[in-house]
Amino acid sequence: MDNQTLLQYFHWYYNEEDKLWIKAKKDAQSLAEKGITGVWLPPAYKAESGATSIGYDPYDLFDLGEFDQKNTVETRFGNKLDYQEAIKVFQDNGIVAIADVVLNHKAGGDELEQVPVRTVDPENRLAFTSAVFNIEAWTKFTFPGRNKAYSDFVWDKNCFSGVDWAEDLKETGIYSIQNEYGDGWEEVPSLELGNYDYLMFNDIEYRNSAVREEVKRWGEWYYHTCGMKGFRLDAVKHISSDFLIDWIDHMKAACGLDFFFVAENWNIESVESLQHYINITGGRMQLFDSLLHHNLFMASTTKMYDLTKIFDDTLVQAQPLLAVTFVDNHDSQPLQALESYIDFWFRPLAYALILFREGGIPCIFYPDLFGAKYIDKTEEGYETGVELVALAVLPEMIGIRRDRAFGIQHDYLDFPTCIGWTREGIEEREQSGIAVLMSNGEMGMKLMKIGTGHTGKVMIDALGVRKEEVLIDENGCGEFYCNAGSVSVWVFSS
The missing domain is CATH 2.60.40.1180 (Golgi alpha-mannosidase II)
Structure with missing residues (x-):
């Protein structure tokens, strides 16, 4: 019997001297010795913003730092060979490599197309605010730098349900693409803003069977190319759950492997919504317990917090076998959109609450092991520096979980x-x-x-x-x- 302990092996501002894939190969053995059993790696494919991107603006899923695209060959984290080697070294040391998969959207199209659209109310995506009209949008993806290697599939306007930029108008907005699959959005789990299918960039249209098949082919290629044994699924509340069920089942059957799946369905309002997602997807995925993170954050803001309520309305309380618990992640760290960073005095308490209990699989955040220093702008536009100090007691705590928390x-x-x-x-x-x-x-x-x-x-x-x-x-x-x-x-x- 072993206690699983995951590590989010990156943060939003990773800026160390070694590219991450190089550092990973150096760290694998020591992480295994500490008691880490799985590492969540950041998106490895080429993104719209090239060598500076953390990967959540995906451009070409088949380019793992191999082709000259978006003004770079390597991604922010390194090249394809180093990525493959990092996965192998981790797994040779008994650590499952968990690859981040962003299937909600694509960014950085190669060619403009005339696209029929209607605008919608940003606060109620079900309410159209215009008649049908045409815009020019970057909806055609030909990946010229890859030149059809691994796949000759061309993404076009029929592969997307919405965009946020009209090139001819030079205007941002939420533009619902009017296509053969319907004049509205896909059915997705989240009913926020009426329908939360649209999140950002070019929203992928999973009612298009050709798109579904291409993403399944890519998934097989990705596994056979890199050998990861787990996947972290980004932004699942914005994606057709029917498609994700289909994709997960296909991956397990086609690859003959019982992959570990964990999904990000960010919610700090209602445990019922996370339970509902588990129900409609048949328990195929673990979910990150963002509700527990929120409770930990609130507890760190005041010493008046009632600790007896720390697990109230959390996923680990309701579904302990399907909860991945965490203290912080790349979205909650300082200067990020969901900033809710747990104050340093409370971090040892927070880690005790996720490492030493029966329920949930804990996920450690990279800066808490390695520390981090970075600079970014505040919401007001002021440049500021941040230092996240490594938690000195954390290695000891991970070891206690590994050896004694039974x-x-x-x-x-x-x-x-x-x-x-x-x-x-x-x-x-x-x-x-x-x-x-x-x-x-x-x-x-x-x-x-x-x-x-x-x-x-x-x-x-x-x-x-x-x-x-x-x-x-x-x-x-x-x-x-x-x-x-x-x-x-x-x-x-x-």
Whole structure:
């Protein structure tokens, strides 16, 4: 039995001296030794903004840093061979490589076309605000730099349901393409703004069977070319769930592999919507628990937060086997659109809440292991620098999860400023079993049960915050402590 621990192996502003694929090959062994079992890699294909792009403005899915397109051969993260080698080195070290897949949209078309459109109300995408008229749009993708290598498929206006730029008018907007598949948007899971099919750039039209088949062919090619064993699916609430079901089932059947799938369906309003998505897709995907992230963020903003409610209305509470929990990611980091970065004082508590419990698969954020420094502009247009300091206790915490966080869980989520839990451990894991106690107020103490099988054993705080020893009594209980605004993780002394 192993505890899975994922790592988001990038952040929005990755700017280190080594290209990421080179660094990955260097880091793979040490990450495996720390206890990382899966790495989420950023989009690897050529993007509209070329060598500066993190990859969420995808241009050519078949160009993994191999062809001279968008003024570069390599992507921001490196070239095709280094990407392939990084995946192999990770998986040779027992770490599953999880490739980021952006299937909602394409950007950076090669040629203009005359496209019949209607404008819609941005706040109600179901409401047309014009009659049909023609615009010139960058909807034709011929990929001249690739010259039909791997695929000769040409994307045109029939492959998209909407665009956001009229070249002839020099105007942005939400333009619904009027085509043979209907005058409205595709049916998608999200009903925000009436229908949230349209997100950005050229929105892919999955009612077009030729598009569906091309994306399935690409998926097979991608796996056979690179060998990844997992996929992270971007922006799924904007994509036809019928298509994603079809694509996932096809990938598993065609490649003969039970891939790991995790999807981003960002929602901080309602756990019911995430449960609904799980239901309509038949539980084919894990989902990132953005609701728990939001609770962690709110808890970090005030020491008045009621910790007994930290798991209320979260996916890990409702569907623990399908939740991927996280503290932060590239969207929530400072200066990003969904900025909600958890304050540093609370980060050890937040990581304890995702690493040491039975439910959910935790995903570590790159800067918390490696740190990060970068510069960008604020919403007001002012340039500012950001430093995200690596969390010194995180490697120790990951190791505790790997070696000790097993067994039946006993919860003590019973006081607003101090909560805890224990894990009894299992026979197969010598020295397994932990007790976790945290406070967002004053110093905390709780009598907690870890099991009569541990009577007479001594426990110590593995994080070194508390110095006393705890003796487990004849009832299998001990008095555990934590400092004010801190967390302690108690393990059996060897």
